Every structure is written in C-alpha cells, then in structure tokens.
Amino acid sequence: MSSSNNSGKVLKLKSKDNQIFEVEESVAIQSELIKNVVEAGCDIGVIPLLTVHSKTLRNVIEWCQKHVDYVEENDSGSNEEEIKNWESEICEEGNNNGSDDEETKNWESEENNNGSDEEEAKNWESEGNNDGSNKEEVENWEWEENNDGSDEEELENWESKFVDVDKDSLYALLLAADYLSIDSLLERVIKQVADVIKQCRSVEEVRQTFGIKSDFTPEEEEEIREEISWID
Amino acid sequence: MEHLPVEVIGNILSRLGGARDVVIASATCRKWREACRKHLHTLEFNSGDWPFYRDITPRRLEILITQTIFQTTGLQGLSILMDDVDEFSASTVIAWLMYTRETLRRLSYNVRTSPNINILEICGRQKLEKLLLAHNSIAGVEPNFQRFPCLKSLSLSHVSISALDLSLLLTACPKLESLELVNPEIAMSDAQVTVELSSPTLKSIYVETISLDKFMLEADSIERLHLRDCALELFELIGKGTLKYFKIDDVSVIHLDIGETVDNLEIVDVSNFTIIWPKFYQMISRSSKLSKLRLWDVAFDDEDEVVDLETIAVCFPQLNHLSLSYELRDGVMHYGLQGSSNLENVKVLELGWTVINDHFSHWVEELLKRCPNLKKMIIFGVVSEAKSHEECQILANFTSSIVQLMRKYMYVEVEFEYE
Numbered sequence: 001m002s003s004s005n006n007s008g009k010v011l012k013l014k015s016k017d018n019q020i021f022e023v024e025e026s027v028a029i030q031s032e033l034i035k036n037v038v039e040a041g042c043d044i045g046v047i048p049l050l051t052v053h054s055k056t057l058r059n060v061i062e063w064c065q066k067h068v069d070y071v072e073e074n075d076s077g078s079n080e081e082e083i084k085n086w087e088s089e090i091c092e093e094g095n096n097n098g099s100d101d102e103e104t105k106n107w108e109s110e111e112n113n114n115g116s117d118e119e120e121a122k123n124w125e126s127e128g129n130n131d132g133s134n135k136e137e138v139e140n141w142e143w144e145e146n147n148d149g150s151d152e153e154e155l156e157n158w159e160s161k162f163v164d165v166d167k168d169s170l171y172a173l174l175l176a177a178d179y180l181s182i183d184s185l186l187e188r189v190i191k192q193v194a195d196v197i198k199q200c201r202s203v204e205e206v207r208q209t210f211g212i213k214s215d216f217t218p219e220e221e222e223e224i225r226e227e228i229s230w231i232d
Numbered sequence: 233m234e235h236l237p238v239e240v241i242g243n244i245l246s247r248l249g250g251a252r253d254v255v256i257a258s259a260t261c262r263k264w265r266e267a268c269r270k271h272l273h274t275l276e277f278n279s280g281d282w283p284f285y286r287d288i289t290p291r292r293l294e295i296l297i298t299q300t301i302f303q304t305t306g307l308q309g310l311s312i313l314m315d316d317v318d319e320f321s322a323s324t325v326i327a328w329l330m331y332t333r334e335t336l337r338r339l340s341y342n343v344r345t346s347p348n349i350n351i352l353e354i355c356g357r358q359k360l361e362k363l364l365l366a367h368n369s370i371a372g373v374e375p376n377f378q379r380f381p382c383l384k385s386l387s388l389s390h391v392s393i394s395a396l397d398l399s400l401l402l403t404a405c406p407k408l409e410s411l412e413l414v415n416p417e418i419a420m421s422d423a424q425v426t427v428e429l430s431s432p433t434l435k436s437i438y439v440e441t442i443s444l445d446k447f448m449l450e451a452d453s454i455e456r457l458h459l460r461d462c463a464l465e466l467f468e469l470i471g472k473g474t475l476k477y478f479k480i481d482d483v484s485v486i487h488l489d490i491g492e493t494v495d496n497l498e499i500v501d502v503s504n505f506t507i508i509w510p511k512f513y514q515m516i517s518r519s520s521k522l523s524k525l526r527l528w529d530v531a532f533d534d535e536d537e538v539v540d541l542e543t544i545a546v547c548f549p550q551l552n553h554l555s556l557s558y559e560l561r562d563g564v565m566h567y568g569l570q571g572s573s574n575l576e577n578v579k580v581l582e583l584g585w586t587v588i589n590d591h592f593s594h595w596v597e598e599l600l601k602r603c604p605n606l607k608k609m610i611i612f613g614v615v616s617e618a619k620s621h622e623e624c625q626i627l628a629n630f631t632s633s634i635v636q637l638m639r640k641y642m643y644v645e646v647e648f649e650y651e
Contacts, residue, residue: 171235171236174236174240175235175236178236178237178240186240186243190240190243190244190247191247193244193247194244194245194247194248197244197248197253197256197257198248198250198253200256202256203256203259203260206256206257206260207260207261210260212260212261212264213261214260214261215261215262216261216262224259224265227255227259227299228255228256228259230288230292230296231252231255231256
C-alpha cells in the first residue's frame with residue numbers, strides 16, 4: 001500500500017467469517033493481541049480472530065494503516081514534535097479518563113479551537129484559571145509552525161470521520177478494538193460513545209439510544225429513582 | 233451492547249467524567265450500574281458541566297457527592313470544582329478523601345473547607361500524580377513524613393502558604409515536573425518577601441499574579457518558564473541552560489536573570505514589558521536555535537534603543553516566526569532597518585500597531601522585503617471606538633497601501649485582526 005516500514009513480514013489474519021486478510025506486520029502489531037502472538041514466536045500460518053467480522057476487520061486494518069503512516073510522516077522528530085508534546089504534559093484541570101496518555105491530554109482544555117494556524121499561534125497563553133472555573137486554562141502550549149499542527153489536526157479529522165458511523169458499526173468497532181487491544185482505536189471509539197451519552201437528557205433516552213433493556217426489579221427501580229432525583 | 237465487557241463500559245463511563253452523566257448512564261441497567269460501581273475510575277463534579285448545580289444547596293450537594301463517591305470502588309480521578317459554593321464542611325470533605333485514599337491518582341478541589349483542613353495531610357499521597365488545589369491553605373509541610381512519590385503536576389491557586397512550606401513541598405515531590413502558582417498568598421516571616429524553590433526534575437513552571445522581592449528558582453531540568461502579571465524585584469533562574477520556552481506577560485521585574493547558557497531557547501515571548509534592550513539582547517543573543525520571537529506591546533527603556541532586524545537576522549538564523557508590536561518612531565525606522573541580512577526562515581510574521589501612523593506601512597513593507605520565504609502575515613490593529621475623520625483617513629490610506637504592497641507578494645497569505 002504505502003511507504004510503510006518494509007521489514008517485509010506480512011501476516012495473515014482470518015476473520016470470524018473466514019475471510020483472510022494479508023496485513024503488513026508493522027500495521028498489524030498496532031494490536032497488542034497480535035503483537036503478543038508475533039512476539040511469542042510461534043510461526044502460525046494464519047491468525048484467527050474469532051470474534052471479528054470481515055467488515056469490521058477491514059475498517060480496523062484501515063485504522064492501523066493510517067496510524068502507521070502518520071507516525072512515519074511525522075518522523076522528522078525534532079523540535080516541533082516535542083513542542084507539541086508539551087500540551088500533554090502540563091498541569092491542568094479538565095476531563096479525565098483512563099490511560100495515562102489520554103489522561104494527560106484531557107487535563108488540558110477541550111475548547112474547540114478552530115485549529116487554524118493563526119488561532120494557535122495566538123493561543124500561546126495559559127490562562128491559569130485554577131480557581132477551578134471550567135474555563136479552559138492552558139489552551140495551547142502547542143505552537144505550530146510549518147505544517148505540523150495541521151498534520152495532527154488532519155489526523156483528528158480523519159479519526160472523527162472514521163467513527164462517525166451507525167451504532168451497530170460503532171459497537172462492532174468497540175468490541176474489536178477491545179478484543180484486539182488497539183489503544184488508539186479503543187480510545188477514540190469510547191470517546192465517541194461517551195459523546196453520544198452526554199447528549200442524552202434522561203435515563204430513558206440513553207436506553208433508547210443504545211437499545212438497553214432495563215433489568216432492574218421494581219424495588220431497585222424505585223431505589224434508583226430516588227437516587228437520581230437530583231437530576232431534573 | 234450486551235456483549236461489551238463491563239470493564240469497557242466502565243471505561244466509557246469514566247470518559248463521561250461529569251457525575252450527572254455518569255449517574256444517568258448507570259441507572260439504565262444492571263451491567264451499567266455494576267460498571268459504575270466497580271469500574272469507574274474518573275468522576276467529576278464541576279460547576280461548568282451542568283448549570284443546575286447552582287440550584288442545589290451546598291449541604292445537599294455534599295450529600296449527593298458523598299452518595300455518588302461512596303458507590304464507586306477504586307476511583308483514580310476525582311474532581312470537585314464548584315465555583316458557586318462558598319464552603320463544604322470539613323468532615324464531609326475528609327470522608328471523600330479518606331474513601332479514595334488508596335487509589336486516587338488525580339485530585340482537583342477548589343472549595344473552601346470549614347473548619348480549615350490541610351488537604352495534603354488527608355488525601356492519598358502514594359499514588360497521586362496530579363493535584364490541583366484552590367482556595368485552601370497549606371501549613372506545616374513535613375517532607376520527611378509527607379511525601380508525594382508520584383506527583384508530577386501541582387497547581388496551587390489562591391492558596392495560602394508560607395514561602396518555607398512551599399519550598400518544603402517541592403522537596404517532598406521528587407518527581408515533580410510541572411508547577412503552577414496562581415495568586416498565592418505567601419506568608420512571610422520577615423520583612424523581605426522571598427521565595428526560593430528548588431526542584432531537579434521540574435520542567436515547567438507557570439506563575440501568575442505574585443508580588444515578591446525575590447524569587448529564586450533552581451531547576452536543572454527546566455524547559456518552560458512563564459510569568460504573568462507579576463511584580464518582582466529580582467527573578468533568578470539557576471539551571472543548566474535547558475530552558476526552551478520563555479514567556480513573560482505584563483511583568484515588572486528589575487533584575488531578571490535566566491542564566492548564562494541560553495543555547496536551547498526556542499521561543500521567547502515578551503509582552504507588556506519594558507525592555508532594557510542591551511540587557512535583553514545580551515540575555516538572548518546566543519540563542520541561535522531560536523525559532524519564535526515575540527515582542528508585543530513592549531516599550532524600550534531608552535528611547536533610542538531599537539530592535540534592529542540585522543541583529544535578529546544574524547543572531548537567530550533559524551527564526552521561523554516573528555511577532556513585533558511596539559511604537560514606531562522616526563529613529564526606529566532608521567536604525568531598525570539598517571543592514572541587509574534577510575530573515576531567511578521566517579514563515580510567519582505578525583505585526584501590530586496600537587496607534588496607527590504612516591511609519592507602520594513603511595515598516596511592514598521593509599519587513600516583507602527581508603523575509604523572502606514568508607508564507608503568512610497577520611496584521612494586528614487597535615481601532616478606537618470613536619474614530620475621528622483623520623483616523624479614518626489614516627486607516628483608509630493604510631488599507632490602500634497594504635493592498636498595493638501585497639500585489640508584490642502574491643504568495644503570502646495576509647490576515648487582519650482588529651480590536
């Protein structure tokens with residue numbers, strides 16, 4: 001496909017519906033699961049992925065390829081890269097979540113910068129509103145020059161489009177990302193699902209959106225209703 | 233959705249952050265409830281998340297927060313940032329902190345507690361990586377007994393602490409990388425207000441709204457220094473020349489010393505400052521790696537002093553981004569534009585005026601000539617509300633001259649920002 005690291009090895013992955021996919025090793029090992037299999041050294045001909053349907057697997061491979069390409073394109077390392085990594089290292093408040101990297105990134109402001117170069121160049125300041133107002137503080141230590149800022153932006157846009165799919169596909173991606181242990185994909189899909197939940201105004205709306213059936217006993221329902229009475 | 237492992241659901245709920253959303257989601261079915269009980273690692277009660285927090289009394293809020301926290305297990309991130317609440321009762325806050333003690337990695341808290349408690353003594357220390365504290369006080373720091381072995385990032389805002397305790401606190405954090413001090417209330421034992429801090433691991437420091445006689449920072453790994461709205465007589469940075477980013481904004485400092493070796497400086501951003509050019513120049517002239525220089529709304533101590541482009545071009549060959557905004561007087565035009573060295577690598581140019589005059593267009597023109605590889609130029613202007621006819625005329629003339637000028641530089645993107 002593209003100019004990936006041609007250390008050459010190509011792996012064969014078999015989907016749940018018995019389709020075989022040939023994938024370059026560097027792309028496939030974005031999945032911790034596959035990486036472990038490869039590192040274990042056994043020379044399996046085909047790696048069976050019992051729970052992933054070909055339709056989903058195809059998308060997953062596309063995700064992995066894109067991320068391998070992105071890393072390569074930005075391998076100029078250098079200052080700009082480092083500078084960009086600052087944004088994830090500062091002390092800020094903000095939304096937190098699981099993994100360490102994600103967490104540090106999300107402490108930072110989530111203001112939707114329109115991301116254009118000049119905006120960012122201006123947003124050099126940290127606002128230091130640490131008395132806790134949710135106004136974002138450090139907007140952008142990130143200081144883009146050349147195209148590095150917009151590369152990352154481009155990736156983000158690509159990722160957002162990628163996860164902008166119907167619910168069933170989203171769940172399939174979620175399950176696959178979890179099973180295959182692909183952090184970047186899992187993170188992004190989780191964020192997408194969380195964003196959908198945030199839009200819901202009530203418990204019923206969440207149930208409807210995600211097709212969840214309540215399995216509480218009437219007593220439990222009552223208890224819960226009491227507990228959440230403070231919300232609207 | 234049924235096939236999702238409960239841990240993944242826990243991950244999703246944690247990503248929601250805001251308690252209200254988490255509570256709603258956890259009330260949908262058994263599995264989600266379990267996810268909230270056993271696999272939720274982040275919970276936030278931030279006044280910005282939901283406007284109706286304001287309608288709940290502090291006492292009721294305490295109960296809700298307690299109820300919600302106590303249903304979780306293994307919480308790693310807790311954030312309680314309630315801007316509209318005056319105070320929470322100490323016993324309740326203590327309960328929250330004790331409950332999460334073993335597992336807490338990130339804590340943000342900004343509400344006064346009554347009576348006053350020392351949050352540092354009660355919160356979990358072993359695993360804490362990030363701490364943000366506001367509107368509270370810290371006293372009696374004992375670095376031998378209270379260590380924060382994993383703390384990487386510390387932010388103190390409107391916190392009352394003595395200079396000694398602040399210094400001791402840093403020694404209690406052997407892995408600290410980032411420090412933010414905003415409007416601290418520094419209690420001093422003697423007349424001179426001095427803060428001396430030392431941290432071999434500190435990479436980034438941000439200080440806002442502080443007024444001191446002396447501020448000394450010893451930091452061998454420091455990479456980023458940002459001061460804002462500070463009034464200091466002396467600021468001294470002692471390090472190993474690792475500084476990369478230096479930014480000061482609206483700071484008054486009489487003696488500024490950022491060290492001998494500034495070889496690694498990449499970004500220097502000075503705004504709302506009076507520069508003593510020879511000193512400033514001496515400070516940064518050896519920073520040959522400089523890629524961004526911003527001198528915005530600066531005044532020069534000596535009226536004859538000037539930022540001359542020749543010096544900038546020669547000293548900073550890697551300069552990529554140049555931002556200049558200061559008063560242009562006749563002398564400036566003459567000395568500032570002498571020489572013929574080009575700023576070969578400058579791709580972005582930002583030029584600003586506070587009072588527009590004829591010099592400005594001329595200056596823009598000269599700068600364009602000296603930046604052969606320019607890609608973008610942004611003009612910043614301040615336009616007064618009540619514009620006299622003469623001002624309008626000047627602005628119109630300026631606009632015409634820029635239009636004409638840019639015809640020679642078709643490949644440069646131009647933008648205007650007026651305020």
